[in-house]
Amino acid sequence: MLEELRTLVLFAEEGSIQKVARRLPLTQPAVTRQMQRLEDMLGTTLLDRRQKPxxxxxxxxxxxxxxxxxxxxxxxxxxxxxxAEPQGVLRVGLAHGLSDASVAGAVAGAAVPFPRISLRLKTGWSAELIEQFERGQLDMAIVLRPAGHQGSEVLGTERLCIIAQAGAHLTDARGPTPWVLSPEPCDARQTLLSGLGGERHRLIVAAEIQDPAMQMEWVRRGHGLGLMPLRLAARGLPDGLARVDLEGVDLSLQVVALRSPHLNRLAKVVEAIARTVGEAIRIEA
Structure with missing residues (x-):
């Protein structure tokens, strides 16, 4: 009924169906039908149609x-x-590859101005979080997608680098070299496989370890090559590790934010989280 009431007010201002149609914009028959619907709903005659106009x-x-x-x-x-001040429960999913201290700090900092928000933060693989988001189990998901991904809000680019035991003699990381990687469906692992030639290239996985610190320890002990975000490696690698340059291989992912269309006042908090996560990635990239 609100649309019909707005049309009535416009008619009182303009004095003719034609002028109302131009302002909405609608066709004149559509405006006429709105006025007739309002009369039917109220059970009374609103317009004296004997007069012109x-x-x-x-x-x-x-x-x-x-x-x-x-x-x-x-x-x-x-x-x-x-x-109104945002309040209530906000359910946020964060991809495993982004669950380091800097990104976690950005999320926590974004939530500080909203003391009446109860944050439910969970981590997971991007594919899992996207599925939960689509089922309505998350209000927001910050995930990793392949470079060039279209159709979502891109917060920034997560570039990966290859690391190895310091002093290791490597001829070519594209060859039959063992890797220490997270289990499938790890986003970084899929990006590595794609960068090395896709299904034509078979990765030799020496160990599947989800915990990043344990991965680094296995790489430091020479069990294989590993991956880590370049923004973290740029701050300095732990002792016993070194970066390996692999020319011509793009190991980058897009950081994408998914937002529920039903956030209402929670939209302010989601916007703050998206902005601060994007800033944290850009600053350290």
Whole structure:
């Protein structure tokens, strides 16, 4: 009924169906149908159609006064809801590859200005988080997608680098070299496989370890090559590790934010999280 009430108010301002149609914009028959629907809903005649152009009847003038009050109340309610302090539970999913201290700190910092928010933060592989998001189990998901991914909000680029035992003599990481990687469906592992030639290249996996610190220890002991975000490696590698340059191989992923269309006032918190995570990635890239 709100649309019909708005059309009635516009008619009172413009004085003709034609002018109302131009402002909405709608066709003249569509405006006429809206006015007829409102008359049917209220059970009264709002327009005196004997006059050219039609004029509001006495009932129409009374409804007009109330329509203005209703529409003003609706706008005030919308403004109040938009300005209200966010509160409630916010469920956020964060890809395993982004669950390091810097990104975690960005998320925590973004939540500080919203003390009435209860954050439910979980980590997982991107494919799992996307599925949970689509089922409505998450309000927001920050995931990793292949470079060039289209159709989502990109917060930044996560570049990976290859690491090895310091002093190891490597001829070519593309060859039959053992790797220490996270289990499937690890986003970094899929990117590595794609960068090395896709299904044509078979990775030799010396160990599957999900914990990043344990991965680094296995690499340091010479069990194989590993992967880590370049933004973290740029701050300095632990003793016993060194970067391996692999020319011509793109090991980058896009950091993508998925947002529920039903966030309402929680949208302010989600926007803050997206912004701070994007800044953390750009600063350290």
């Amino acid at each position: 039609p004029r509001l009847t006495a009932a129409g003038l009374e409804v007009l006064t109330r329509a203005k009050d209703i529409l003003a109340s609706v706008e005030a309610l919308k403004s109040s809801a938009a300005d």
